Amino acid sequence: MRIAFFVNAIESETSYYTTTSLAIAAIARGHEVCYATPGDFVLRPDDSLAVRVTTPGAGKPKSADTFIADLNEKANLKTIDIREIDVLFLRNDPSLDADERPWAAHVGAMFGRLAVERGVLTVNDPDALAKAQNKLYFQDFPKVIRPSTLISKSLDEIRAFIDSQKRGVILKPLQGSGGRHVFKIKSSKESNLNQIFEAVSDEGYLIAQGYLPDAVEGDVRLFVMNGRPLEKDGCYAAFRRVPAKGDIRSNISAAGTAATVKVTPKILEVAEIVRPKLVADGMFLVGLDIVGDRILEINVFTPGGLQNLEKLNGVDFSSSVIESLESKVKIRQIYGSQLPNAVLATL
Known part of the structure; x- marks a missing residue:
């Protein structure tokens, strides 16, 4: 099986990214991996779709650092027909390209559609x-799992919303990450x-959410695969993201730290509420950021933290993700194009 990971840029990939863990797990299971970026697709006059891929050096990497070094220094570049790829795994963050490379922000979805039309399993759909x-997108999920939310570019509307929230609000760009x-x-x-x-509205619309008191302890990042909490050996793929002292942000990229967490029935209930829509939308692998009985965000593009989980719990969740993809590819071989990509993505 050949898996192509679509990312923002090869040079920005790091050893601690979830994509790196997934790639190494795929290689360990005997598969070929390669990477593609927004400028790598070619739609030719005969309507064939090609992609220039970067393949890391041959052999199993000794470590994540070695893998990233090989990806940047010993990689092979070649252009192949998209049909030579079994799985196109879209792992780019559109918000990172929104300012400096707006043309690149939507390339994954655009060419991902073309890949699907040519028989390539593409996840997430x-x-x-x-x-x-x-x-x-988050606003399409049931209100019962969402904090009170306002989306606007009007300061007057935002002031009025703040006044309606006794505990204050969290204000952030509608499109952003990290x-x-x-x-x-x-x-x-x-x-x-x-x-x-002024600082936030320069990036477009703002989203204001009623502050949840439990957020002082951070949030719980729960990985969901095929619509259900990712679990292996009796351990859920979940950890608490603890904010740095004096900071409200629990993002690991913003100096937050990872800690073990007990997955409670309340957390599982929240995940069950969003399951039907995630499955219907073909969202293969997502990250739910949960506080109490509410979800702050659903990361459908680049849910990160698998390496944190694997170190905290000693469980190889990345292999479970690759194993699920193997199963889907076998189903595709049997059924051909009879099953829509969105259906196959969450089987």
Whole structure:
């Protein structure tokens, strides 16, 4: 099986990324992996779709650091027909390209659709990813698992919403990731609200969410695969993201730390509520960020933290993800194009 990981840029990949763990797990299971980036697709006059892929050096890597070094220094570049790929795994973050390379932000979903039309299993399903380019996608899920939310570019609307929330609000860009430009606002009368509004609104619409008191301990990142919590050897793929002292952001990329967490019936109930839509949308692997009985965010593009989980719990979750892809490829070989990509993605 050949798996192509679609990422923002080869040079920005790191040893601690979840994509790296998945790639190493695939190689360990005897598969070939390669990487593609937004500028690598070619749609030719005969309507064939080609892609230039970067393949790491031959052999099983000794470590994640070795793998990344080989990917950057010893990689082979070649252009192949998209049909030579069994799985196209879309793992790019559109928000990282939104400012400097806006043309690149939606390439994964665009060419992912073309790959699907040519028989390539593509996860997560590109049609659903096209609808999830920003946090508006989250608003399609049941209200019972969402905090009170306002989306607007009007400072007056935002002030009024803040006044309606006794515990304050979290204000952030509608399209963003990694904890960038995330602020806690306690009162609409805060002296720096205008400056915060200007800083965040430069990136487009703002999303304001009622603050959840339990967030002071961070949030729980729960991986969901095929619509159900990822579990192996009796251990759930979940960890608590603890914010740094004096910071409201629990993102690991924003100095948050990972800690073990007990997955409670309440957490499982929240996951069960979102399961039907995740399955219907063909969302193969996602990360739910949960506080209490609410979800703050659903990461459908680049859910990260598998390496943290594997170190904390000594469980190889990455292999379970690859094993699931193996099963889907076998089903595709039997059924051909009879099963839509979105259906196959979450079987």
